[in-house]
Structure formats: C-alpha cells, structure tokens
Amino acid sequence: MKRGKKPSEAWIYDQVFGAILEQRLRPETKLTEHELCDVFGVSRTIIRKVLLRLSLDRVVELRPNRGAIIAAPEPNEVREIFDARRLLEDGIVAEAAKKCSQMDADMLKSMSRREHKCIDEQDMSGAIRLSGDFHLKLAEIAGNRPLHELLRQLVAQTSLAIALYVPTGQGMCDDDDHDRLIDAIEGGNADLSRTIMREHLSVCERRLMLETPETKSDLRTVFADVVAAQ
Amino acid sequence: MKRGKKPSEAWIYDQVFGAILEQRLRPETKLTEHELCDVFGVSRTIIRKVLLRLSLDRVVELRPNRGAIIAAPEPNEVREIFDARRLLEDGIVAEAAKKCSQMDADMLKSMSRREHKCIDEQDMSGAIRLSGDFHLKLAEIAGNRPLHELLRQLVAQTSLAIALYVPTGQGMCDDDDHDRLIDAIEGGNADLSRTIMREHLSVCERRLMLETPETKSDLRTVFADVVAAQ
DNA sequence: GTTTTTCATATTGTATACAATTATAAAAAA
DNA sequence: TTTTTTATAATTGTATACAATATGAAAAAC
Known part of the structure; x- marks a missing residue:
C-alpha cells in the first residue's frame, strides 16, 4: 500500500480488480467490508463505494444484507x-x-x-x-x-x-x-x-472452457459407471 | 412520499429522475445533499448513493468537492x-x-x-x-x-x-x-x-432542438406535493 | 442420531459527528 | 469603483456509532 497517504477509492478499485484478474481472489469469495478496511486502512465508507462500483461493473455481486462476493458469470x-x-x-x-x-x-x-x-x-x-x-x-x-x-x-x-x-x-x-x-x-x-x-x-x-459446468457435480452421475460395473 | 416507512433508495432515484423528465428540475440545478435529506427524510448516506447511481447513468454530474448538478449534455x-x-x-x-x-x-x-x-x-x-x-x-x-x-x-x-x-x-x-x-x-x-x-x-x-434553456430550480418547491403527502 | 430452537456473534444498513474543502461576503487595498 | 484579502458560513468527504439483519454454534426437542 502507498506510504503515508491514504489510498484513493480508484486505487483500491484497481487493487481488488487486479487481484481478481490474477486469480488471487477466486469467484464466490466473500469480500467482508471490515476485512477490506483493515487491509487498505480506510473506513467502510470508502470500501462500500468501491464495492458498489465493482458491482455495477458486474465484477462483484452485491447481495442485500449479505455482503459482496466475487462474481462468477455462467x-x-x-x-x-x-x-x-x-x-x-x-x-x-x-x-x-x-x-x-x-x-x-x-x-x-x-x-x-x-x-x-x-x-x-x-x-x-x-x-x-x-x-x-x-x-x-x-x-x-x-x-x-x-x-x-x-x-x-x-x-x-x-x-x-x-x-x-x-x-x-x-x-x-x-x-x-x-x-x-x-x-x-x-x-x-x-x-x-x-x-x-x-x-x-x-x-x-x-x-474459454465454457463447456465446463459451473454447477456442483452430482455424485451418482460421476460414479454411475463404477457402480454399474459392481 | 410513502407514509410512515422511510422511502427506499430506488424510490428516491425514481422521484429525482422523474422530476428531471418532467422538467421540474432544470439542467445545471444544484442538488444539495442536505436539502434532499430534508425533502425525503433520510440521511446523507442514502442521498449520496442515489446521486452516485444517477451520476453513473450520466443524468447528474458529480463534481469532486463541489456537489451534484443536473447534467446538461451538449x-x-x-x-x-x-x-x-x-x-x-x-x-x-x-x-x-x-x-x-x-x-x-x-x-x-x-x-x-x-x-x-x-x-x-x-x-x-x-x-x-x-x-x-x-x-x-x-x-x-x-x-x-x-x-x-x-x-x-x-x-x-x-x-x-x-x-x-x-x-x-x-x-x-x-x-x-x-x-x-x-x-x-x-x-x-x-x-x-x-x-x-x-x-x-x-x-x-x-x-430535438439545439438551444439550451438553463433555468435553475428550487428543490423544496419541486418536491413540495410529494412531501406534503407524508 | 437428527432436527429444531435459541442465543451470542458477526456483518451489513443507516445516521451522525467531525474534518477538509469550497463558496460567500465583508473589509482593505488599489 | 474595482480588485484583493480575509474571515465566516455552507457544503462535501470521511470516519464512526448505533440499529437491523444474518450467521453459526450450542442446547433442546423429536
């Protein structure tokens, strides 16, 4: 983080977005406001503005009363x-x-x-x-x-x-x-x-490997042939 | 305004946007946060979110340290x-x-x-x-x-x-x-x-006509009837 | 053993207090 | 008069306090 001076809203936005690009932040990861405050040394006011902007860019998903997570587009x-x-x-x-x-x-x-x-x-x-x-x-x-x-x-x-x-x-x-x-x-x-x-x-x-199903795997389907061979 | 219950962010957004459409709010009109707080009976936190959204839709212009005005696209x-x-x-x-x-x-x-x-x-x-x-x-x-x-x-x-x-x-x-x-x-x-x-x-x-009418509006007057209904 | 309930904790939503900046107007200088 | 300066008020920017809601774990009921 920048020395002395407080980081700007735009800079924090870039840091979070960059972390997503570099896959250090995986989809569905919860972005707790207080944690981000600690990390960047600013108040929730700033963090909430960053999260609002990210959500309008559909990079994070803002769920009412349940906080922000990294988006995972289908x-x-x-x-x-x-x-x-x-x-x-x-x-x-x-x-x-x-x-x-x-x-x-x-x-x-x-x-x-x-x-x-x-x-x-x-x-x-x-x-x-x-x-x-x-x-x-x-x-x-x-x-x-x-x-x-x-x-x-x-x-x-x-x-x-x-x-x-x-x-x-x-x-x-x-x-x-x-x-x-x-x-x-x-x-x-x-x-x-x-x-x-x-x-x-x-x-x-x-x-893009769009054929990869995003949803969770069904155990019965996955092991269908193994079980059948039994 | 809704009785008893506090107006939501989305509702205030609609009211302001509607006032712009109906030309009760003229371009260049200053949207003072405190005045909007008085009018709608919510805190600046809410008003600032509304203004941020309106500015991202380019319907109002948000000038750093100098507040929001109704946009006037050239x-x-x-x-x-x-x-x-x-x-x-x-x-x-x-x-x-x-x-x-x-x-x-x-x-x-x-x-x-x-x-x-x-x-x-x-x-x-x-x-x-x-x-x-x-x-x-x-x-x-x-x-x-x-x-x-x-x-x-x-x-x-x-x-x-x-x-x-x-x-x-x-x-x-x-x-x-x-x-x-x-x-x-x-x-x-x-x-x-x-x-x-x-x-x-x-x-x-x-x-569309290419002449720019630029008369400012008074916030209290514009929202007078809405507030009176409370 | 499983599900439901209850309660403590954590997190988000809103209001407000304080700091920084800008706008206004009166006073001083040109 | 006009311009510049300076002090005061108004407004925005940020942090924080408090309220509402959601989460999670332990206790109770089935």
Missing part, C-alpha cells in the same frame, strides 16, 4: 457478453478505421508490443489488462464517448470471464490478431477491420 | 448517444424480430397503446418513459442481458436529452413508428425492422 452469460461485444465493436472498429491518425496507429502498435512482452513473460493478468486497453483505445479513436463507456463495462466483464475460464498460465492471446487489426485500420479498410474483429472475438470466446 | 454528446443507440438497437431489433413470441408482441402492442394515451393526454414525461420502456422491452425480447443493461443507460440519457431539448407540451413521438416496428417484428422481418428502427431514431434525433 457460461451462458459469458456468451451474451461476447455477442454484445461483437455488435458494439463491429461498429467501433469500422469507425476507428475511418478516423485513425498516424499517432493513434503508433499508440496501438506500442500497446500491442507491450502485450506481446507480457505474454512472453507469462504475465497473464498484465496481458488481459493490456488486451482490454487495446480494445478500449479503438473505441477512443472511434470518438464516441458513450460507446467507449459501454465497452469499458463489457471489457471488465470479459476480463473476469477470461480469468475464470482460462486455466492459469495457459495462453489466451498467443496469436497476432491485434497486429493484423492494426494493419487493416491503418490502411483505412473498414470492412476488413470488421471481419478481423468479429473473427478475433469469436476465437477468444472459443478459447 | 448537442454534440446527444448526437453520440443516438449514434450509439443506432448501433446497439440495429442488432437488438434484428434479434427481437427472430425471437418475438405472440405474448411478446401483445405486450409491445399494449405498451404502444399506453404511450399513445399519454400523448393524447399531453402527459409528456409519461410518454418519454413509456417510449424508453418500449425500446427496453425489445432488448428483453432479444434476450441479451448485457445489451439490455447498456441500452438502459443510453435510454436514460436519451430521456434527459428529450426533456432538455424538446419544449414542454410539444409532441416528440406523434407518429406511429412503434406500431410499424411491431408489425415488422411480429412478421419476423429482421431487415425491415432494422430499417424502421434506424429511421425512427434518426427522426427522433432531428426533432
């Missing part, structure tokens, strides 16, 4: 998030392709380089973060603030889903979709950009 | 909101056309009737609300919860924009776009639905 919900992103980013990337300046393109390339570096160093939470920032930068280039804010929410939820459904250490974005996207955008090719974006999001979605 | 921002809605609702209405059941269609028709009734009775805030609900119902039919939540935010911002940029009493939706939309959706015609929706949103946008 595979079904994750698919809806990706559907929503395909719709939004289809329009965003097309607009970005029209408006992208040389400075914008340079920034995108720099972000992509940093992302590759994280992947090389096995820093998966860093890679998830930078990947999200890359997509948000496109929304910024597209120049529609409401869309940028909406995508920010979807990216936060996607980041949680990746942290949940991709085993630690396993590669998520070891391809170079982002680089191909930059080329298409830099060339002002809106249609190609859209195709790559759509395909990119679908590839990401398929990499 | 014409430029309003255009971005409509751009964003065209993108989202293009996809939403196409999906709704595919999935719309008879029960859904009946509900849409019922909502449209109620909307026409409000317009006939010059109840403009009611009409704005019902129009928003109609669009949100389409998102519900489309069956994508994240998209529904994102559209809810955009609808709230649009409602504020309409309340701001359309003079009181003047018609906003005196056409029957919604009814034509229902026909296309009921017939499962996705492409036609998209065309109507796109055109509908553009017509709404063009109806």
Whole structure:
C-alpha cells in the first residue's frame, strides 16, 4: 500500500480488480467490508463505494444484507457478453478505421508490443489488462464517448470471464490478431477491420472452457459407471 | 412520499429522475445533499448513493468537492448517444424480430397503446418513459442481458436529452413508428425492422432542438406535493 | 442420531459527528 | 469603483456509532 497517504477509492478499485484478474481472489469469495478496511486502512465508507462500483461493473455481486462476493458469470452469460461485444465493436472498429491518425496507429502498435512482452513473460493478468486497453483505445479513436463507456463495462466483464475460464498460465492471446487489426485500420479498410474483429472475438470466446459446468457435480452421475460395473 | 416507512433508495432515484423528465428540475440545478435529506427524510448516506447511481447513468454530474448538478449534455454528446443507440438497437431489433413470441408482441402492442394515451393526454414525461420502456422491452425480447443493461443507460440519457431539448407540451413521438416496428417484428422481418428502427431514431434525433434553456430550480418547491403527502 | 430452537456473534444498513474543502461576503487595498 | 484579502458560513468527504439483519454454534426437542 502507498506510504503515508491514504489510498484513493480508484486505487483500491484497481487493487481488488487486479487481484481478481490474477486469480488471487477466486469467484464466490466473500469480500467482508471490515476485512477490506483493515487491509487498505480506510473506513467502510470508502470500501462500500468501491464495492458498489465493482458491482455495477458486474465484477462483484452485491447481495442485500449479505455482503459482496466475487462474481462468477455462467457460461451462458459469458456468451451474451461476447455477442454484445461483437455488435458494439463491429461498429467501433469500422469507425476507428475511418478516423485513425498516424499517432493513434503508433499508440496501438506500442500497446500491442507491450502485450506481446507480457505474454512472453507469462504475465497473464498484465496481458488481459493490456488486451482490454487495446480494445478500449479503438473505441477512443472511434470518438464516441458513450460507446467507449459501454465497452469499458463489457471489457471488465470479459476480463473476469477470461480469468475464470482460462486455466492459469495457459495462453489466451498467443496469436497476432491485434497486429493484423492494426494493419487493416491503418490502411483505412473498414470492412476488413470488421471481419478481423468479429473473427478475433469469436476465437477468444472459443478459447474459454465454457463447456465446463459451473454447477456442483452430482455424485451418482460421476460414479454411475463404477457402480454399474459392481 | 410513502407514509410512515422511510422511502427506499430506488424510490428516491425514481422521484429525482422523474422530476428531471418532467422538467421540474432544470439542467445545471444544484442538488444539495442536505436539502434532499430534508425533502425525503433520510440521511446523507442514502442521498449520496442515489446521486452516485444517477451520476453513473450520466443524468447528474458529480463534481469532486463541489456537489451534484443536473447534467446538461451538449448537442454534440446527444448526437453520440443516438449514434450509439443506432448501433446497439440495429442488432437488438434484428434479434427481437427472430425471437418475438405472440405474448411478446401483445405486450409491445399494449405498451404502444399506453404511450399513445399519454400523448393524447399531453402527459409528456409519461410518454418519454413509456417510449424508453418500449425500446427496453425489445432488448428483453432479444434476450441479451448485457445489451439490455447498456441500452438502459443510453435510454436514460436519451430521456434527459428529450426533456432538455424538446419544449414542454410539444409532441416528440406523434407518429406511429412503434406500431410499424411491431408489425415488422411480429412478421419476423429482421431487415425491415432494422430499417424502421434506424429511421425512427434518426427522426427522433432531428426533432430535438439545439438551444439550451438553463433555468435553475428550487428543490423544496419541486418536491413540495410529494412531501406534503407524508 | 437428527432436527429444531435459541442465543451470542458477526456483518451489513443507516445516521451522525467531525474534518477538509469550497463558496460567500465583508473589509482593505488599489 | 474595482480588485484583493480575509474571515465566516455552507457544503462535501470521511470516519464512526448505533440499529437491523444474518450467521453459526450450542442446547433442546423429536
């Protein structure tokens, strides 16, 4: 924690969100207000604001009178998030392709380089973060603030889903979709950009182990064949 | 206000939002926490939560150390909101056309009737609300919860924009776009639905006036009748 | 042995007290 | 008069106290 000065609400938000990305905080984990107060050295007033923001980003679930837990989106919900992103980013990337300046393109390339570096160093939470920032930068280039804010929410939820459904250490974005996207955008090719974006999001979605059932296992089902053989 | 029992956070949110829609609260009006506490008979804790939620919906602006005021989106921002809605609702209405059941269609028709009734009775805030609900119902039919939540935010911002940029009493939706939309959706015609929706949103946008009326309101006067009922 | 009840503890929800900051207005200087 | 300064009041930001609710463990009932 920061020395001397008290940590800000935004900083605490980042710390908690980061811990979720790094899977140090697992889904369903209870976030007790008093514990967070102790950890960060602030009052419940601040912690409650952080928890409210996280809950509005659907990263934690706020249950009335029963406190906050780390959210655990069902595979079904994750698919809806990706559907929503395909719709939004289809329009965003097309607009970005029209408006992208040389400075914008340079920034995108720099972000992509940093992302590759994280992947090389096995820093998966860093890679998830930078990947999200890359997509948000496109929304910024597209120049529609409401869309940028909406995508920010979807990216936060996607980041949680990746942290949940991709085993630690396993590669998520070891391809170079982002680089191909930059080329298409830099060339002002809106249609190609859209195709790559759509395909990119679908590839990401398929990499998630969404077939894994979230619900608890039924013992009878699990041992059905063993018992039958008896 | 509710008798005896203290008003809930959600109810206060609705009251304030409703007052904005009905233009009893004008843009730039300062929302002093203590005054709202007096008006609604709750502590600042509750009022601050309401203000935070309203600010996240961009209906009020929360300025650090300087309190909350009713938001006044610039014409430029309003255009971005409509751009964003065209993108989202293009996809939403196409999906709704595919999935719309008879029960859904009946509900849409019922909502449209109620909307026409409000317009006939010059109840403009009611009409704005019902129009928003109609669009949100389409998102519900489309069956994508994240998209529904994102559209809810955009609808709230649009409602504020309409309340701001359309003079009181003047018609906003005196056409029957919604009814034509229902026909296309009921017939499962996705492409036609998209065309109507796109055109509908553009017509709404063009109806808005680009002059900014900025008279502040007095909180006690605005909520006088609500409090008297207690 | 299992379930239900009861009670103590822990946790969240709300109100309020105090601190930090900003707005207002009167007094002083230009 | 106009501007600057300064003190006072008003308002927001944060911490904490108290109330309402939920949790969990021991005792009672079945």
